[in-house]
Amino acid sequence: MNWIETTIPGLNFTAGQLVFALIVIVAGILLGKLAKMTSNKILSSVMSENASNLVQRIIYYSMIIVATLAALSYLGIDFTGALLAGGILGIVIGFATQSVVANLISGIFLQIDKPVSIGDPIGIIDEHLYGVILEINILSTSIRTFDGVNLRIPNEKLFTSKIHNYSKYVARRVVITVGIAYKEDIQKAKDLILKTLNENSLILAEPAPLVYVDELADSSVNFSVRAWAPSTIWFTVRTQVVQQIKNMLDEGGVEIPFPQRVIWQGE
Amino acid sequence: MKKKFGQYTIKDGLSISFKDEQITLENISGDSYIYRRKHMGKTTSKTIFSSKKGEIKIAIYPVRPIQMPRQLAHNIMIKLDPPVALPPNSHITHHLTMPIEIGVFTISKKNNYMVDAFSLSFPKYTLYGQPNMGYICRLHYSSISSEEKTMQYEEATIMMKFQNKSPNWATINKIVMDAYEVDLYLDGDAVYLEDSNLVIGEDDVASLFLNNKSPLRGLKEVPVAAETVKKFRRGILERTGFGVTGKFIMEHGY
Numbered sequence: 001m002n003w004i005e006t007t008i009p010g011l012n013f014t015a016g017q018l019v020f021a022l023i024v025i026v027a028g029i030l031l032g033k034l035a036k037m038t039s040n041k042i043l044s045s046v047m048s049e050n051a052s053n054l055v056q057r058i059i060y061y062s063m064i065i066v067a068t069l070a071a072l073s074y075l076g077i078d079f080t081g082a083l084l085a086g087g088i089l090g091i092v093i094g095f096a097t098q099s100v101v102a103n104l105i106s107g108i109f110l111q112i113d114k115p116v117s118i119g120d121p122i123g124i125i126d127e128h129l130y131g132v133i134l135e136i137n138i139l140s141t142s143i144r145t146f147d148g149v150n151l152r153i154p155n156e157k158l159f160t161s162k163i164h165n166y167s168k169y170v171a172r173r174v175v176i177t178v179g180i181a182y183k184e185d186i187q188k189a190k191d192l193i194l195k196t197l198n199e200n201s202l203i204l205a206e207p208a209p210l211v212y213v214d215e216l217a218d219s220s221v222n223f224s225v226r227a228w229a230p231s232t233i234w235f236t237v238r239t240q241v242v243q244q245i246k247n248m249l250d251e252g253g254v255e256i257p258f259p260q261r262v263i264w265q266g267e
Numbered sequence: 268m269k270k271k272f273g274q275y276t277i278k279d280g281l282s283i284s285f286k287d288e289q290i291t292l293e294n295i296s297g298d299s300y301i302y303r304r305k306h307m308g309k310t311t312s313k314t315i316f317s318s319k320k321g322e323i324k325i326a327i328y329p330v331r332p333i334q335m336p337r338q339l340a341h342n343i344m345i346k347l348d349p350p351v352a353l354p355p356n357s358h359i360t361h362h363l364t365m366p367i368e369i370g371v372f373t374i375s376k377k378n379n380y381m382v383d384a385f386s387l388s389f390p391k392y393t394l395y396g397q398p399n400m401g402y403i404c405r406l407h408y409s410s411i412s413s414e415e416k417t418m419q420y421e422e423a424t425i426m427m428k429f430q431n432k433s434p435n436w437a438t439i440n441k442i443v444m445d446a447y448e449v450d451l452y453l454d455g456d457a458v459y460l461e462d463s464n465l466v467i468g469e470d471d472v473a474s475l476f477l478n479n480k481s482p483l484r485g486l487k488e489v490p491v492a493a494e495t496v497k498k499f500r501r502g503i504l505e506r507t508g509f510g511v512t513g514k515f516i517m518e519h520g521y
Contacts, residue, residue, distance in 0.1 A: 171398040202339075205393040205406050228394065230339050230403045 013075045021071035028067020032060040051111035054138055099156065103139040106155035110136055115163050123164040124153070171204060172231040174238045178245055179220030181255040186213060186221060189254045196248045197227050202237045204228040219260045271420070272456050274326045274374060281325065285369060285420050286387050290327075297321060302371070302382050312383050316373060323373065325382075328489045329423065329458045330370035331446040332405050334384035343449070344395055344404035345425075345442045347411060352438045353431035353467065361429065363409040363442075364422040366390075367451065367458055388421045395443050396519035404443060415457075423451060423458035426482045430466045437467045439521050448477050448515065452486035459486055465521075473521040476514055 004016035013021075036056045043052040073079070094101070116122050116133050122143070123130045131145035141158050143151040166172065180189045190211050197209040207228050214224035225245065229237035249256060271283055277300070281292040289305045295315070300323055304312040316323075333341050345365055353359065371383045393406040410416065415424045431437045442465060450461040462478040481488070 169398045170401055170403050171394050201390045202392065204403070205391055207394060207398075228398070230392065233339065 011075075017075055021075050024071040024074065025064075025067050028064050028070075031067070032063035035063060036060045054108065054111060057138075099154070100139065102156040103154045106159035107136070107138045107140075110141070110155055110159055113159075116141075116158075116165055120168070121166040123166065124158065125162040125164060127157075127161065129153070166234070167231045170231055171207075171228045172234045174203075174225075174227050174229055174234065174241060176225040176238070176242055176245070177214065178223045178225055178249075179217060179256060180223070180249070181257040182221060184221070184254050188252065189249065190223065192248045192252045192254060193223060193225055193245055196244045197225070197241065200237070200241060200244060202229055202233060203241065204230070220257050270456050272328050272453060274324060276322055276324050278322045283327065285385075288369075288385055288387065290371060290383070292323070292325060304371075304383055304385060312385075314382050316382070324375070326372040326374050326379070326490075328370055328372070329367040329420075329451050329453070330381075330384055330489075331449050331451070332366040332368045332386065332390070332407075333446045334368050334370070334381075334386075339392060340403040340405055341446045342395065342402045342404040343444050343446050344393055344406050345444075346406065346408050347440055347442070348408055349411065350438050350440045351411060351429055352436060353429055354436055355431060355434050358428060358430040361411045361427055362413065362415055363411060363425040363427050364407070364417050365409070365425055365460055366405065366407045366421065367423045369420060386421075388418070395441075401519060402443070405446070417457070419456060423460050424482075425460040425463060428464040430464060433467050433469050433471050435471065437471070437473075437521070439465065439467075439473070441521060442475060443515060443517050443519075444475050444477065445515050450477070450479065451489045452481050452483075453489055454483070454486050458489075459483065461488075467521070473517040474514055475517065 004014065004019075006015050007013070008015060008018065036059060039056050039059055040052065043055055069079075110116070116136070118133050118136065120133045121131070122133060129143065129145065129151065131143040131149075131151060134142040134144050134150070136155075138155075140152045140154050143153060145151050178189075178193060180186070190213075193211045194209060197203045197211075198205075203209060204227070209225070209227035211223055211225050213221055215222040225241075227241070246256070271285065275281055277292055277294075279294055281290075283290050287307050291303045291305070293301050293303070295301050298319060298321055299315060299317045302312075302314045302316070303310050332343060333339075343365060345363060347363070351359070351361065366386070366388055368384050368386045370381055372379045372381050391406045393404050395402045395404050407422075409425075417424050427442070429439060444463075452459040452461060459482050460477075462480045462482045464476050464478070466474050466476065468474060
């Protein structure tokens, strides 16, 4: 009798069967790798890199698990007890890893729904967090906040939060409130503000800038200034425009008043 | 008037003016040169580079108007003043203008490098379509005439054939094109857009065709500028979905 047919002591299978089972597992790993490489080529053209990586990992580990179960089954290992124990263990693990699973599922939905992409400047409104998406992983998302801090946020938190994506659309509106003194000529101030907007090359010609009297406030007549700018440079444009309007009103001799209060004194 | 666009071999220095912009190249040591651009006497751009041979080759050519003030958009919108009204099943050719910028390149056998680009006209941008699905475009207002009327070094001539294939009258207010698809041609210092035509289809959708050939006999394609954008042209086209070479479908109206 050669070694292939020798039964391993304490086990119900031969060395040959064990070798074959190991070959099945190795073949499963190799097939998994092959499937991962093939799917990479197909998926990378139809979905984002992160989503593609996630699907590839699922395919890879699924094939290994299937191959391992097939090999064990071939060796005659009975799974009934293991399934029962696994079921109970699964419930225990399920309770223990609730948040992990929630983050995993949210990670998958983030890839499908795509509320944000890598490089997008975003704001998580409820949390008052603002920054640029660096990485979307299976369980968490990395954000570089505007003050240069790396922030890791669980995917479940991100997915269920109100997110403002500031670069989803190509253009974004700049809104500024400008107050002038009551004694000033409203039309003159309005013309000066519109001139400033038209002379800024980064303010879009269309949709056309809009300037109107929005409020007769305590100390000033307030204009609402609304103009559109490319989303990618919105912040730069906003900061430029505020300063340019101030300079233009100064040059035009239009007063921007301080808060004032008229006090009547009894005799 | 001496031609300004072209290639220069420089040993000591160079100085060329375009309206308020003056560009100079000065030898600061044996093999090092400093490039300066001055706007009304004030230096606005400065680059130092070196050459092994003790001389340097520079090219100055018109480039697509997408470099200044920064690379914000790769589309150009030409607003027609007045608009062109076309009867059903008709065609007409008009002269229009489009903006250009001036590019300064260093030339070598292996590759060319854009040192600087500047615009003599005031660049303004606009949105074509809606904020959620439109395009940022460099804006240019063009009059319409039967002959060439361009601002030298600021504009290129477009000889556009308008064609209305629809059964309805069409009023064309604007033309939008992808600058990465644009090729420019030269006749001395006069700049022309490649042969082009705008077709209003039977479905009332306008398509702009850039036909990749000279609009007139004897013009030469700008030799350097094309290379700098051709590299990433394809990538941009694939991402934006405009995969058809030389064709821009004006899906947000004309």
